Amino acid sequence: MRDDDNDTRLFDTLEHYILEHYPNPERIGCLDQDLLRRFVETPELLDLSDPKYLHVFKCAECTRELGDLRRIREARIQQDVVSSPFSSAGMKAIEKWRRHIVTAAFKTRMLVRRFVERLKSVFR
Numbered sequence: 001m002r003d004d005d006n007d008t009r010l011f012d013t014l015e016h017y018i019l020e021h022y023p024n025p026e027r028i029g030c031l032d033q034d035l036l037r038r039f040v041e042t043p044e045l046l047d048l049s050d051p052k053y054l055h056v057f058k059c060a061e062c063t064r065e066l067g068d069l070r071r072i073r074e075a076r077i078q079q080d081v082v083s084s085p086f087s088s089a090g091m092k093a094i095e096k097w098r099r100h101i102v103t104a105a106f107k108t109r110m111l112v113r114r115f116v117e118r119l120k121s122v123f124r
């Protein structure tokens with residue numbers, strides 16, 4: 001199975017692993033909320049080679065917060081897709097629907113045609 005563009009499956013696997021193996025109830029060495037948010041929202045603006053970010057891969061609490069922030073972000077992106085049909089993701093969604101509708105219309109037409117043929121044969 002192919003992963004999606006956000007490596008969701010990979011991330012989920014990692015998330016579960018960290019949650020299970022690195023509990024940190026005392027929040028020792030944790031990154032602050034603002035930093036976690038930026039980690040999710042604009043990772044390209046952070047220097048991810050900074051060793052302090054390795055903390056999140058060894059902390060169930062930070063990982064849980066990151067997971068929540070990531071899900072909130074994804075929900076918001078979904079919302080954006082619906083409300084702005086001209087974004088590329090929105091266009092992709094519309095294209096998918098269009099194809100779906102065309103296929104459905106085609107099937108309906110075939111069904112109607114077959115039905116008409118049968119009617120014709122009955123009333124001949």
Ligand SMILES: [Zn+2]
Pocket residue numbers: 024027028029030031055056059060061062063
């Ligand atoms: Zn932490």
